[in-house]
Amino acid sequence: MRKTSVRVLVIFFAFCFSASPCFGEALDAFEGQKGTIKIAGGTAHIPVMKEAAKRIMTRYKGIVITVGGGGSGVGIKQVGEGLVDIGNSGRAPRPEEIEPYDLKMFKWAIDGVAVVVHPANPVKSLTKDRLKEIFSEKIDNWKTLGGADHAITVYTRDEASGTREVFWEKALDKDLISKKALFIPSNGAMKTAVANDPYAIGYVSVGHMDPSVAPVTLDGVTPTIETVANGQYKVSRGLYSNTRGEPKGLTKLFIDYLFTAEGQQIVVDNGFISVK
Amino acid sequence: MRFSSENIARNVFFLCTIAGAVVISSILLFMIALGLPLFKESSFFSVWTGPWDPYQGLYGILPMIIGTLWIALPATVLALPLSLGTAFVITILGGSRLRKILGVLVRFMTGIPTVVYGFVGIFLLVPLIREGFGGAGMCVLAASIVLAILISPTMILFFSDSLTSVNPVDVRAAKALGADRVQRLLYVILPKAFGGMTSGFILAMGRALGDTLIALMLAGNAIRAPRGVLEPARTLTAHIALVKAADFNSLEFRSIFACGIALYLFTTTAVVAVRFMDYKRSVVQ
Numbered sequence: 078m079r080k081t082s083v084r085v086l087v088i089f090f091a092f093c094f095s096a097s098p099c100f101g102e103a104l105d106a107f108e109g110q111k112g113t114i115k116i117a118g119g120t121a122h123i124p125v126m127k128e129a130a131k132r133i134m135t136r137y138k139g140i141v142i143t144v145g146g147g148g149s150g151v152g153i154k155q156v157g158e159g160l161v162d163i164g165n166s167g168r169a170p171r172p173e174e175i176e177p178y179d180l181k182m183f184k185w186a187i188d189g190v191a192v193v194v195h196p197a198n199p200v201k202s203l204t205k206d207r208l209k210e211i212f213s214e215k216i217d218n219w220k221t222l223g224g225a226d227h228a229i230t231v232y233t234r235d236e237a238s239g240t241r242e243v244f245w246e247k248a249l250d251k252d253l254i255s256k257k258a259l260f261i262p263s264n265g266a267m268k269t270a271v272a273n274d275p276y277a278i279g280y281v282s283v284g285h286m287d288p289s290v291a292p293v294t295l296d297g298v299t300p301t302i303e304t305v306a307n308g309q310y311k312v313s314r315g316l317y318s319n320t321r322g323e324p325k326g327l328t329k330l331f332i333d334y335l336f337t338a339e340g341q342q343i344v345v346d347n348g349f350i351s352v353k
Numbered sequence: 354m355r356f357s358s359e360n361i362a363r364n365v366f367f368l369c370t371i372a373g374a375v376v377i378s379s380i381l382l383f384m385i386a387l388g389l390p391l392f393k394e395s396s397f398f399s400v401w402t403g404p405w406d407p408y409q410g411l412y413g414i415l416p417m418i419i420g421t422l423w424i425a426l427p428a429t430v431l432a433l434p435l436s437l438g439t440a441f442v443i444t445i446l447g448g449s450r451l452r453k454i455l456g457v458l459v460r461f462m463t464g465i466p467t468v469v470y471g472f473v474g475i476f477l478l479v480p481l482i483r484e485g486f487g488g489a490g491m492c493v494l495a496a497s498i499v500l501a502i503l504i505s506p507t508m509i510l511f512f513s514d515s516l517t518s519v520n521p522v523d524v525r526a527a528k529a530l531g532a533d534r535v536q537r538l539l540y541v542i543l544p545k546a547f548g549g550m551t552s553g554f555i556l557a558m559g560r561a562l563g564d565t566l567i568a569l570m571l572a573g574n575a576i577r578a579p580r581g582v583l584e585p586a587r588t589l590t591a592h593i594a595l596v597k598a599a600d601f602n603s604l605e606f607r608s609i610f611a612c613g614i615a616l617y618l619f620t621t622t623a624v625v626a627v628r629f630m631d632y633k634r635s636v637v638q
Contacts, residue, residue, distance in 0.1 A: 151597075227487075228487070228488070228489075230489040230490075235574075235595040235596075236407070236595060236596055236605060237595075237596075237597075256406075256575060256576050256577040257575050257577055257584075257585065258575060259489060259491050259573035259574060259575055259585050260573070260574035260575065260576075260587070260595060261574075262569065262594070262595065269475070270491075273475070273476070273479070273480060274479075274480075274483065274489070274490060276483075276489075
């Protein structure tokens, strides 16, 4: 009964005026199709998945697309077990995950993982070494770094998180994460937690950043869409959608749609970087 | 054996009981069987007594067992006086109007989804605790307070039921002897209702032990056992929710079954305690 992996069942069925034929021909591929697509996994992917699902479902009433969360590990596991049609992951699946299920992966966006603090926090720039010291609890007060005299609250993500894995590998160089760190189960919840805690430090997908949290410049590079896109900001990763075996039918159409100009526009609108 | 409707009914219900018992015991067996790889890999003992640090190959769930107790016990202790007072007012002390309003309110509280309590906790209680007491805000205290509110309706309803089911003849006798409302409550009703109230208390504690969402949202889920009420903690249930996403064949994932067994034992102990007290009471009477 994990309500945090909120099943967002977006059914924008009939009666929706936005169903006017103003969309590009990218959606035409779904003409005459009927059925359901079940999607779960990476929480960074959710905004793009929901928008794509909304556009398809408003135009074609016979198609139902459900978008769930759970984390990258869940996505890979569920698609492998055949519980969902598409399993999203914020990291490339490992060989031992691909092998038994014959997973096919599709990288449709590039995303960064940004260190974030509360906007009121004066500390907005850190070196990688300082970051490691904060996350391993060697520095435990903001005062040391020029901030308020208050203990630092370190927020991290759960074991299934692809965001966590990328952050741990590329920002912390697989260094220790304090055992006192608080665990947050999704990108959205992480943003809420940091936005509400003036002494917080955490990390979220660059696509999820908004003014409620402040990005931290890491080794002189501020995480933005531009710096991730041009490779200056190193803590980045692909966003993947995985299927079991070659995708077929509706699932294939959905993945193809993500790679069309319209699909990639949704990617860009949500703060991610297009793969094209 | 005749095919009377009574016989058929009895057999049907007997089959239902058997089915229920089989399901429950097979869940335990299932958890033990699936947890076996973990118990083999890191010794059976260390799973229950060791720390949790998957990167170091340590899969102990002791911090979560401690975390569960740290959160559930204070919650029950906080909820007890709250529920006792409310139940007294609802059943005996309050005026008829107040009783009705409170009764409706309590029943309404049982229907509020847990996630709503969790949300209110995150936006109201956590900042208050962070500013008032320091620390991260997401801690044992925050989870316990909200959990106490969550389980009180259960306790209140159980308490009220036991209080009202006391034989009215006894109450009237006390009234005739000149006992006022408080005296009737303390010396006649309370001793008679004590057994039922204990059951309510233990069941509410079971609910506190088994709740997932409040701890997951408010306790911070840190993997170290808490050393005080202002420290973050991870409960067994929250641990299951967080680790269930790990690779199915990993030992991390297997630890879910150890947690399941621990929770199973907690609940069983609570239920056995209730049964035992019921039994003792029936022997005494």
